[in-house]
Amino acid sequence: MDGISFIKMHGLGNDFVIVDGRSSPVEINEPLAQAIANRRTGVGCDQLIVLEPSSAADAFMRIWNPDGSESGACGNATRCVGALLIAGKRRNTVTIETLAGVLTASTAPDGFITVDMGEPSLAWEQIPLARAMDTLHVDYRHSSGLQDPVAVNMGNPHAVFFVPDAEAVDVEAIGPAIETDPLFPERTNVSFVSRKADGSLRLVVWERGAGRTLACGTASCAAVVAATRRGLIDRKAAIWMDGGRLDLEWRADDNHVIMTGPIAVSFSGVIALPPRVEAA
Numbered sequence: 001m002d003g004i005s006f007i008k009m010h011g012l013g014n015d016f017v018i019v020d021g022r023s024s025p026v027e028i029n030e031p032l033a034q035a036i037a038n039r040r041t042g043v044g045c046d047q048l049i050v051l052e053p054s055s056a057a058d059a060f061m062r063i064w065n066p067d068g069s070e071s072g073a074c075g076n077a078t079r080c081v082g083a084l085l086i087a088g089k090r091r092n093t094v095t096i097e098t099l100a101g102v103l104t105a106s107t108a109p110d111g112f113i114t115v116d117m118g119e120p121s122l123a124w125e126q127i128p129l130a131r132a133m134d135t136l137h138v139d140y141r142h143s144s145g146l147q148d149p150v151a152v153n154m155g156n157p158h159a160v161f162f163v164p165d166a167e168a169v170d171v172e173a174i175g176p177a178i179e180t181d182p183l184f185p186e187r188t189n190v191s192f193v194s195r196k197a198d199g200s201l202r203l204v205v206w207e208r209g210a211g212r213t214l215a216c217g218t219a220s221c222a223a224v225v226a227a228t229r230r231g232l233i234d235r236k237a238a239i240w241m242d243g244g245r246l247d248l249e250w251r252a253d254d255n256h257v258i259m260t261g262p263i264a265v266s267f268s269g270v271i272a273l274p275p276r277v278e279a280a
């Protein structure tokens with residue numbers, strides 16, 4: 001039986017099927033990505049991650065959403081892949097190339113992994129938005145009354161709404177309309193953020209091409225950038241999501257966003273491929 005070997009990992013419940021195609025290429029297309037990510041008939045995951053050879057880093061990481069679309073960035077998966085490469089290369093720091101550039105992952109205390117997610121992109125055409133506007137106050141209002149998000153690109157587009165209580169937002173009802181609004185030509189990930197009494201941030205996320213997830217690394221990066229730009233925090237914050245906490249810093253000296261948090265291995269296996277049926 002032909003099959004594709006994989007390892008299942010997650011970062012705070014944001015889960016991934018990871019396939020290592022560095023030594024022998026693994027051909028993935030949109031329908032196969034959808035099939036693998038399907039939680040009823042496939043292995044099930046928030047993103048399918050395929051490692052490929054890279055001339056610029058220890059590996060190239062290709063990111064597929066369950067709807068078959070590709071993403072330029074995936075923070076929690078970058079931590080998981082970083083842990084795999086660190087173990088495999090017996091180094092404390094590794095590099096991972098993505099569509100959005102080369103990222104660095106390194107070991108942190110308590111078995112956590114730190115990823116340098118690079119610089120945010122803040123200009124309207126970098127998000128991208130459909131027309132010129134100030135990304136600190138995006139000209140958008142949902143029928144629910146939610147409005148005035150901050151737009152940030154971390155290798156993928158994010159719309160960050162600041163609300164009184166992130167846990168009170170009906171994410172499933174509101175997320176899809178914002179994700180697919182024509183203002184976002186490449187669609188967008190959607191975050192709802194509120195400040196907690198201790199100064200940390202509570203984040204609930206509706207992911208582009210994936211829906212509500214337990215955690216989202218790039219959304220956490222976008223939240224710390226957006227909250228700093230709005231004067232709500234001063235570049236550093238703990239971000240609490242449904243699946244747990246990430247520690248974020250938008251460094252002033254080099255403008256890079258640094259994310260630290262846990263990773264976990266769930267299981268490994270083989271994805272069976274349908275038998276080749278030759279037409280009679």
Ligand SMILES: N[C@H](CCC[C@H](N)C(=O)O)C(=O)O
Binds near residue numbers: 065070071074075210
């Ligand atoms: N879960 C990922 C984000 C996936 C982003 C993807 N939904 C898209 O941009 O299309 C993370 O930890 O950053």
